[in-house]
Amino acid sequence: MSESDIVRVRRLRDGTVVEELPDGTTRPIEDRTDWARLEAMTEEEIEASALADPDNPPLTIEELNRMRPVPNPRRIRERLGLTQEQFAERFEIPLDTLRDWERRIAFVDRSAWTLLRVIDKDPEAVVNALAKTYLPPLPASPDSRS
Numbered sequence: 001m002s003e004s005d006i007v008r009v010r011r012l013r014d015g016t017v018v019e020e021l022p023d024g025t026t027r028p029i030e031d032r033t034d035w036a037r038l039e040a041m042t043e044e045e046i047e048a049s050a051l052a053d054p055d056n057p058p059l060t061i062e063e064l065n066r067m068r069p070v071p072n073p074r075r076i077r078e079r080l081g082l083t084q085e086q087f088a089e090r091f092e093i094p095l096d097t098l099r100d101w102e103r104r105i106a107f108v109d110r111s112a113w114t115l116l117r118v119i120d121k122d123p124e125a126v127v128n129a130l131a132k133t134y135l136p137p138l139p140a141s142p143d144s145r146s
Contacts, residue, residue, distance in 0.1 A: 071116035074102040080123060091119055092130055 008020040009029060018026040041049070050058060059067075077087040077098075084102070088095040093112075100106035108116060119126050 068117070070108065071113060071120055073098060073108065073116055076116060076120045077102075079120075091115070091123075091126060 009017055010020060010026075011017050017029050019029050020026055050056075073087075077084065080087065082090065084098055085095060087093070088098045093115075097106065097112075101108050101112075115126070
């Protein structure tokens with residue numbers, strides 16, 4: 001793949017998707033979808049069209065069974081009955097990071113994805129594991145004063 005094959009796009013605050021051109025300017029991406037034709041298609045036509053797409057073959061049952069859903073931080077937090085602040089503190093996740101995940105401003109990276117899956121399945125195991133990583137402060141001995 002060469003640089004000329006790459007199309008750089010971004011979504012503006014108003015939801016418009018634009019292409020970023022090499023000179024730094026942008027232009028709206030043209031929606032070439034024939035929505036009227038799509039709305040008129042039957043389920044059989046949709047299925048046949050999907051099966052005929054060589055770039056995106058349908059997944060097999062085995063592939064579908066191997067897939068895991070991406071954890072939803074907000075759903076997990078709400079199921080646990082925690083505020084954002086409580087969740088962030090309990091699981092040692094920076095509050096701003098949690099907020100960005102929940103707003104979908106930032107993507108959950110692979111290691112955080114794993115942590116969220118464990119929190120979802122067994123939150124107390126994570127709390128216990130984190131608690132074991134800390135050593136209590138040593139009491140000051142009378143001899144240590146200088």
